[in-house]
Amino acid sequence: MQHRDTGWETRASIVLDGHGLTVEDVVRVALRPNAPVELAETAAARMVRSRQLKLELLDTGQPVYGVTTGFGASADRQISVGKAAELQRNMMRFLRNGTGPLATPEICRATLLIRANCLARGNSGVRPLIVERLLDLLRHDVLPMVPERGSVGASGDLVPLGHLAAPLIGEGETLYRGSVRPASEVLAELGLGPVELEAKDSLALVNGTSFSAAFAALAVVRAAELAEFAETATALACEALEGNRGHFAAFLHESKPHPGQVASARRITELLSGSRLALEHGQVVGLSTALGERGYQRLNRSVQDRYSVRCAPHVIGVLRDTVDWARHWIETEINSSNDNPLFDTDTGTVHSGGNFYGGHLALAMDALKVAVANVADLLDRQLALLVDDKFNNGLTAGLVAPVGADDWAAGLHHGFKGMQLACSAVTAEALKTSTPAGVFSRSTGAHNQDKVSMSPIAARDACTVVDLTREVTAIHLLAACQAVDLRGTEMMGPRTRRVHELVRTLAPFTAVDRPMDGDIRALLGAMRDGSLLRAGAVEGTPFT
Template identity: 45%
Template structure:
């Protein structure tokens, strides 16, 4: 593990990466994050066999309809209205109707990165070749990404089964030249943007409206971003544990490899190894206590839960990402129409419910460590509230007192959001959608928990660096391993030592933004030991 792992986490986003190939291959979480945050373009697979298979699906569906067969959502109504036959002369008009009546989303709009992640997830699912769509539809989705034509997608309105219908209707609407999009930093009418690009808005073929909307792309795209940010936070929590150990004049022995070898949870051992590396060379002579308090001594055990959980979450998120998750499925090889329920987002819902709990526990851990280092009853000789004021000014300075209060508030809110969304299924749409996943709500909750936890991490980072500097003021011979000195130096460039009380909001906002952005820029940073 490089000592620069966490220093790199504070740097600005890097430039765009090479194009990500879509179709005929496994797409990774990291590639979705690259598309969403690094402005990596996408390119459809040039393989002639893959392209022919996509077109075979659309061709089979046309022939199937011409033979008088019934296909849900193509020549029937939607949902509970599947018993309503649609006359052939209206079949072409049906997809557009679907996109229009679902234009009822509410809440905050997805940001640019979230929107790009959603489009990438939908494109990859349709590229699986079981959705009966034309190649031109995939090309237009790629155009949305590559030209940054970003539909304004409201975040609220999906129950996460029958797909993310309402939010994805805004993606479909953008393709046909309806509703607003963000383009070139301005809100524009979609049809005007296509005209400026010299592209005719898409006319949806039968099933293409349903194929665009009847899937798990919103929850899955958001889950990819959440995964990357959560993994970053596990590494940062370990770094802050090491920094707090130095600040508190604590013991490195708590992270001895043997302790974790005899309780062999891989993530726990990984977290301990990170902390051990950060403390390398530190004298292990007992300080003020034989055993440090739990938030220090047991930090690998807390961080390890999140780290281990991420392994199975990757499996489930990438399975969902690389799946055909609409209905009905069109099998171009056996020429069958398969009516099923792959739009159900249960795996993402459960992963996001679990992830928000694991991340909130990181917030709680960091909040407890912060409480120790600011409190002169527990911080082993550091000034009250980590004030850096001189003796004459000390009575009126309060250092990090309010920062600790705010961090506690953010932690409490994060913990409040851990109630699982997936257990709150509601019967909807005339009891046709009578058991739903709530996956998109779970993903949105998880992102909110991440946001709050990143704020706690920023507060803890500033306080821990201040505490380390104060420890060195008390004893200039205090051993501070090189990785921690380098990290503290980088943080100090963002927020200088607090010698006299000042408003720290700007420092906290800047550091929080960097923590979140760098986790998304390259989720591999700090991940390898």
């Protein structure tokens, strides 16, 4: 999963204290190998006190869950303190059974950072060494090989985090400088010996939501970008269809003041400023003669566009507002103690609970993927209007280059018909994948984990829906640029014309039938590197 270059690499080191990590910080580290990250001194001091309390409680002989007891349903089986370290080593091993594709380097970096920050909060009873070793992996870009599947967000992301933490004890495989190598070899080469585990160490590393949160953080940033892409695409479609830009008037949307809707309408209005294709409402009305004494007439241009254009701010606005609250939930999660048990140094007590439950992440991602998939459907409906000569207000069928009826090429070309078929298929997959995951709780762990969040599946699905919707957007933009070429680009607004000019540097006008898969890839590249966002940027709007 890739993201655009935002210049974050020029910032100073991120200092982890368990409280101030942002989604932007996560994305910065995810995209930048060897990003500078440090543990705050105050956080290290809290960790030392928490670990000391753990040791004091162990000296009393009382059972402490996962420290001197078994895990999950085995919580009623106490072991001696002398066995505690071996119990942690065994945990690191029996959880390494993930399946499916390997998590990308971006996800691995994000997970390492988030897990380190959660432990830096200082409630987990582990030494600063544990966090420092996670940060060592980041600093040297030693990335654990982590299969994506195997977690239901029960006691956190146990299985993937088991793979993520294995290199700390010199086990598992890592990606280092382009090669997959045993962790033990890479650590030795870097002069980093394996960590000798103490009581609670493995549990603190694997018993949390950090894998789910990594997907969620990257998904929410890309979803924010998608809102802008969709607004840019809508503005181009409105011009291509000779639409009514009065639908985006401030009065309308301030009368229903959802912030995302208002922002979306404002941005589309600014994108269309100066357009002679998409006219103001009064201009549209003025294209037809007054009815006068006649009882009926057919207007030269409809005073209202179809819903997929007219209601675009209402659809995209839902995505904008979902991004806002999902971002807040994610940042709360990545700055939380989400393992079990936790140590309260103020009262000298240990607390067993369920902070590993990823319910907030699951719901945020389920909502995000629905909002994103709705945008895919919106753009797919706009594309259907563009290519259909029954609805595109005088454009050619399939947006083919016009030829005379007696021209030999007449009837030979189908233009964007195949692109519309592909877009419909990708949209259908996005819609299917948007089914909420959080309602599919499973009972696992001998019915100890009998209500689980499904957060990693929800978050991975959200990333998939975002990727699919990017593909929909790329196809739409290619078709919209073809359509405005047919209308006359000199009639476009200055901002949409900049977008059209960028697209034309990547993909030529389609004069005859040709493969366009390369064009789609080129547009996706412009989304990743930020050039498309810059071309359509409107000063003062969110996400730009």
